[in-house]
């Protein structure tokens with residue numbers, strides 16, 4: 001029996017998507033997911049998502065990291081699964097879906113390749129030295145640096161992710177450089193254990209941490225450059241809580257096939 005899969009990418013963060021409403025993919029276990037995400041022995045991807053039916057929502061998103069384990073929220077994955085749902089005819093211009101961190105609302109362009117995804121509200125931002133630590137659906141560490149282009153993100157990120165504080169649960173490590181009219185961000189991702197080309201919950205964390213750092217309040221829009229493209233993060237901040245957080249960016253189908 002074959003199973004159809006679709007490959008999507010959101011700013012270079014790439015995913016395998018499977019329409020699981022009819023339980024198409026059988027015997028899903030961590031090894032199968034890891035093998036399918038492998039870039040040499042499988043299809044290749046930073047993660048794999050199942051689109052499942054849900055009685056109260058347009059669909060449910062189940063997200064696995066490339067290491068085969070269920071992950072916490074994936075922002076770029078969330079945008080890609082909304083595009084997938086539109087292509088499947090499940091939604092038109094808006095979606096309400098359930099993910100591991102709760103319900104999400106999203107808007108999608110008529111062409112189906114640009115998604116504004118609402119993220120969970122955030123009211124806790126702590127500091128670890130000069131770095132900020134917060135959970136935007138996934139846990140993130142945000143550190144400002146200079147000359148990010150030359151930084152060894154793999155080794156610097158891996159060292160922080162595996163230090164005494166974070167080793168057990170892991171953390172995603174974001175490095176950010178202020179480029180004047182935008183921020184440049186590179187991320188070492190937990191669960192991929194490598195630098196990815198973009199991380200949606202990561203750039204969200206970066207934008208929120210920056211507003212807190214600068215004590216900016218009101219409606220804030222942050223333009224962010226990542227290795228795989230451009231993402232905008234929009235939100236409101238009253239000095240206590242971040243609300244109406246939207247992660248806005250591309251969500252593009254690359255190809256489809258069968259396994």
Ligand SMILES: N[C@H](CCC[C@H](N)C(=O)O)C(=O)O
Pocket residue numbers: 013046065070071072073074075076077138139171172189190191192196198199200201202
């Ligand atoms: N790439 C994802 C993050 C995946 C979360 C994962 N790395 C974890 O911490 O479980 C994003 O766009 O938000």
